Amino acid sequence: MQRYFLNNEISETFTLTSDADAFQHFGRVLRAKIGSQAEFVTPSQKVIYIAEVETLDRHEMVLRVIDEKDAGDIELPISIDLIVSPLKNDRSDWLVQKATELGANRIIFTKMTRTVANWDRQLPKKQQRLQKIAKAAAEQSHRLKIPEIVFMSWQDILKVPKDAGIVAWEESARHNEHAALVSVVNHHQHSRLAMLFGPEGGLTENEIQDLSHHDFLSAGLGPRILRAETAPLYALSAVSLLCELV
Amino acid sequence: MQRYFLNNEISETFTLTSDADAFQHFGRVLRAKIGSQAEFVTPSQKVIYIAEVETLDRHEMVLRVIDEKDAGDIELPISIDLIVSPLKNDRSDWLVQKATELGANRIIFTKMTRTVANWDRQLPKKQQRLQKIAKAAAEQSHRLKIPEIVFMSWQDILKVPKDAGIVAWEESARHNEHAALVSVVNHHQHSRLAMLFGPEGGLTENEIQDLSHHDFLSAGLGPRILRAETAPLYALSAVSLLCELV
Numbered sequence: 001m002q003r004y005f006l007n008n009e010i011s012e013t014f015t016l017t018s019d020a021d022a023f024q025h026f027g028r029v030l031r032a033k034i035g036s037q038a039e040f041v042t043p044s045q046k047v048i049y050i051a052e053v054e055t056l057d058r059h060e061m062v063l064r065v066i067d068e069k070d071a072g073d074i075e076l077p078i079s080i081d082l083i084v085s086p087l088k089n090d091r092s093d094w095l096v097q098k099a100t101e102l103g104a105n106r107i108i109f110t111k112m113t114r115t116v117a118n119w120d121r122q123l124p125k126k127q128q129r130l131q132k133i134a135k136a137a138a139e140q141s142h143r144l145k146i147p148e149i150v151f152m153s154w155q156d157i158l159k160v161p162k163d164a165g166i167v168a169w170e171e172s173a174r175h176n177e178h179a180a181l182v183s184v185v186n187h188h189q190h191s192r193l194a195m196l197f198g199p200e201g202g203l204t205e206n207e208i209q210d211l212s213h214h215d216f217l218s219a220g221l222g223p224r225i226l227r228a229e230t231a232p233l234y235a236l237s238a239v240s241l242l243c244e245l246v
Numbered sequence: 247m248q249r250y251f252l253n254n255e256i257s258e259t260f261t262l263t264s265d266a267d268a269f270q271h272f273g274r275v276l277r278a279k280i281g282s283q284a285e286f287v288t289p290s291q292k293v294i295y296i297a298e299v300e301t302l303d304r305h306e307m308v309l310r311v312i313d314e315k316d317a318g319d320i321e322l323p324i325s326i327d328l329i330v331s332p333l334k335n336d337r338s339d340w341l342v343q344k345a346t347e348l349g350a351n352r353i354i355f356t357k358m359t360r361t362v363a364n365w366d367r368q369l370p371k372k373q374q375r376l377q378k379i380a381k382a383a384a385e386q387s388h389r390l391k392i393p394e395i396v397f398m399s400w401q402d403i404l405k406v407p408k409d410a411g412i413v414a415w416e417e418s419a420r421h422n423e424h425a426a427l428v429s430v431v432n433h434h435q436h437s438r439l440a441m442l443f444g445p446e447g448g449l450t451e452n453e454i455q456d457l458s459h460h461d462f463l464s465a466g467l468g469p470r471i472l473r474a475e476t477a478p479l480y481a482l483s484a485v486s487l488l489c490e491l492v
Contacts, residue, residue, distance in 0.1 A: 181491060182487070230347050233476075234479075237487075246428055
């Protein structure tokens with residue numbers, strides 16, 4: 001069943017007006033009729049409401065809650081803040097989509113020394129666009145939470161609140177470092193982890209030093225060289241495996 | 247250093263002509279000069295040759311091998327054949343790119359009941375295009391092997407040679423199945439695993455029955471619903487974690 005996020009709490013019947021994303025998708029894309037059902041999550045994220053269309057026209061849709069279900073353990077038990085560089089072409093779009101499906105808590109973009117993509121002139125538009133992608137992906141993957149898309153300076157990401165930090169560093173992989181990721185994840189269940197990934201050209205020595213002074217531990221992600229947008233997906237899958245399947 | 251796959255074995259000096267992919271990329275995209283170096287892998291996949299440009303013009307480039315290095319353990323210890331449905335838009339392209347980075351051995355496309363993308367009229371062209379993407383991704387991720395891109399019928403994929411088979415099934419996740427993936431991977435190190443993933447609309451009950459009769463075990467990939475192109479990346483990352491990092 002399709003899931004939608006609402007911006008406010010609801011009572012037993014509630015109305016979606018034509019300016020709402022849920023109206024656009026449920027009403028127009030999926031062509032909901034009287035009796036069609038969907039799932040709705042409100043900001044409190046406590047339960048999932050199953051609601052049925054009672055009346056609809058071109059401007060609004062009235063729905064009645066017919067059931068509620070427990071949200072279960074759908075969110076990753078470790079809260080992961082991904083810290084990444086803006087990437088070229090549509091690679092940031094799909095990183096946001098996939099990282100949302102795989103359970104990221106926040107996705108923080110920061111300009112690094114070797115960042116190529118230049119978003120300076122279009123930051124608010126980019127933020128809006130990526131936030132929209134995150135919302136759609138959270139609905140599609142049946143999450144309770146939409147990852148927040150944030151832009152920060154390098155100085156600010158060094159101070160992001162965290163219980164532990166990891167930086168995926170190519171050189172760690174070359175030196176066959178392979179224990180850090182598993183060890184950090186296993187020692188920080190139910191806590192807050194920041195994971196940082198370099199841009200296409202990699203991190204500089206200075207950046208690695210900065211990060212190591214701020215408690216980011218270098219970690220290898222296996223022997224193959226992963227692209228800037230692939231490494232975060234590997235790390236999120238690894239966290240899920242260690243926390244949810246092992 | 248950039249890595250290239252060659253179609254034949256080489257002696258101490260060798261020539262790339264302008265029709266070779268490596269000439270196009272190294273010579274034209276990276277603008278190699280006399281003295282520029284790159285890594286080369288031959289079909290025997292035994293060592294990595296480091297070679298330097300001795301002479302070049304618009305039509306050919308002569309290189310001399312100046313060093314060799316051991317290939318190391320760059321390939322996944324379990325050989326993974328991914329079996330997937332053709333996907334809409336460019337999603338198969340990027341599945342092939344990412345699955346190659348993450349270490350897949352072969353990527354087999356097969357038409358399933360709910361497959362939407364229709365490639366019937368363009369199969370040879372699609373195969374060529376996806377094989378090219380796999381080659382570039384294998385070079386970029388410093389692999390020794392280019393995953394083969396194959397098209398097969400449903401009947402043939404049921405009989406694909408394997409030591410164990412896994413089918414990622416949404417319903418398994420719903421029923422909180424979470425042990426199969428880890429158990430199969432841990433019991434089949436250094437063997438051959440086939441992993442099947444449904445199309446956008448999911449697998450049918452008939453397909454699941456077919457698969458279960460042919461020794462494909464249903465496995466959940468965590469509580470969140472992953473898209474058709476994301477699930478294989480989760481599974482490959484999980485195999486890498488279990489075989490290469492734990």
